[in-house]
Structures are given as C-alpha cells and as structure tokens.
Amino acid sequence: MNADDIRTLISVAALVASAISLYFTRRFWLQSNRPVVTAFVDEHSSGNMATAFNLVLSNTGNRPAVNVRVHVDSKMLRKLIGEGATPKMAAEIERCFSPAAMIALLRNGEELTTAFGSYGVERSSQHLNYGAEISVAVTYDDLDKRSYKAYMPLKVFARNGFGGAIWGERVSN
CATH class of the missing domain: 1.20.5 (Single alpha-helices involved in coiled-coils or other helix-helix interfaces)
Incomplete structure (x- = not known):
C-alpha cells in the first residue's frame, strides 16, 4: 500500500x-425541535359540594402541533364516566374524544381547555368517577407533516393538593 x-x-x-x-x-x-402535546384533567373550580373539571391539552414543545386529537377506547371511557352522568352529560364527555374535537393548530406554549364534567357529594353531580385513571393516546402532526403518537394516563383528581391537602391562604403578620 x-x-x-x-x-x-x-x-x-x-x-x-x-x-x-x-x-x-x-x-x-x-x-428536540418538535411539538410535545400532553393531555390531563385539571380543576376548573372547587367548592364544598362539587368540583368541576376541565380536559387540558398543552403543547410544551417548541414547534406548533396540528391535527391534535385525543383517542380513548370506549370501554376505558366507561370507567371514567360516573353514575350520576345523564346521557347528555356522558355524550359531552365522549365528544372530547371524537373526530369533531380535533384541534387544527395548537401553538407551542399554548394550553387549551374544555369542560369535562364534575364530581360532587350529590349523585347528580357525579359525572366523573373521582380517582379513575384511563390510558389515552394523543396524536398530532408538526408543520412538516411528521406524525406523532403519545400514550399517557388521564386521571380524575385534584392536582392542587395531590397528596391530600393544601395550605390555606397565607396570612401576613
């Protein structure tokens, strides 16, 4: 050589x-330069009789996401819907997972919410089973038509005070 x-x-x-x-x-x-979309249940408001919940979709990535949808198996969804949910309210919850609920564009850093039912002491306000957890799939594309699918748990619970308690309002002396 x-x-x-x-x-x-x-x-x-x-x-x-x-x-x-x-x-x-x-x-x-x-x-590292892509959308990262997550779904979770969050409290809208809470009182001593009931708690209203939202379904939240959040893009924590650094690129916009398009055609965002949350998918769930119908058997899993039945675990989430409470005994007090009327057929109309159950349909409202189910609609969150339908093709009609697809989000055309979710900007990076954006969170979108939709009403997702409630849980309370009276049966009529128990639209959701408190503490129920199901698996969902979030599908979306980026602006260059690359597709993503992420699986995550969706749990109905109070995020504030997730350990069972929260401090009251701080009192200044």
Whole structure:
C-alpha cells in the first residue's frame, strides 16, 4: 500500500464519519425541535359540594402541533364516566374524544381547555368517577407533516393538593 492509498482511505473514513455525524445531528435536531402535546384533567373550580373539571391539552414543545386529537377506547371511557352522568352529560364527555374535537393548530406554549364534567357529594353531580385513571393516546402532526403518537394516563383528581391537602391562604403578620 502506497502513500496515495493511505490518503484515499483516510479521506473515505473522514467522509463516512461526516455522513454519520450529519445523520445523527439531523435526527437529534428533529427530536428536540418538535411539538410535545400532553393531555390531563385539571380543576376548573372547587367548592364544598362539587368540583368541576376541565380536559387540558398543552403543547410544551417548541414547534406548533396540528391535527391534535385525543383517542380513548370506549370501554376505558366507561370507567371514567360516573353514575350520576345523564346521557347528555356522558355524550359531552365522549365528544372530547371524537373526530369533531380535533384541534387544527395548537401553538407551542399554548394550553387549551374544555369542560369535562364534575364530581360532587350529590349523585347528580357525579359525572366523573373521582380517582379513575384511563390510558389515552394523543396524536398530532408538526408543520412538516411528521406524525406523532403519545400514550399517557388521564386521571380524575385534584392536582392542587395531590397528596391530600393544601395550605390555606397565607396570612401576613
């Protein structure tokens, strides 16, 4: 092997290393510069008789998400709907997971909410089963038509005071 062959091998090795580096750089850039959409249940308001809940979709990524939908198995959804839910209220909760509830554009940093039922001491306000947890899938695309699907739990509970208690309002002395 002469000096020209060695130079050629070194040049080919450098080209291969550059191509691998380019591939991984692009891959990591795509993973870090994308929408990241999550769904969760949050309290809208709470009192001593009932708590109203919202379903929240949040894009914590750094790119907008399009065609955002939350999917759930109908059997799983029945675990979430409480005994006090009228057929109309059950349909309102189910509509959150229908194709009609698709969000065309969810900007990065944006949170959108929709009414999601309530739970209270009276049976008529028990639209949701407090503490029930189901698995949902959130599907969405980015602006370049790359598709994403994320699975996550959806649990009906008070996020403030998740451990069972919260402090009252701070009193200044």
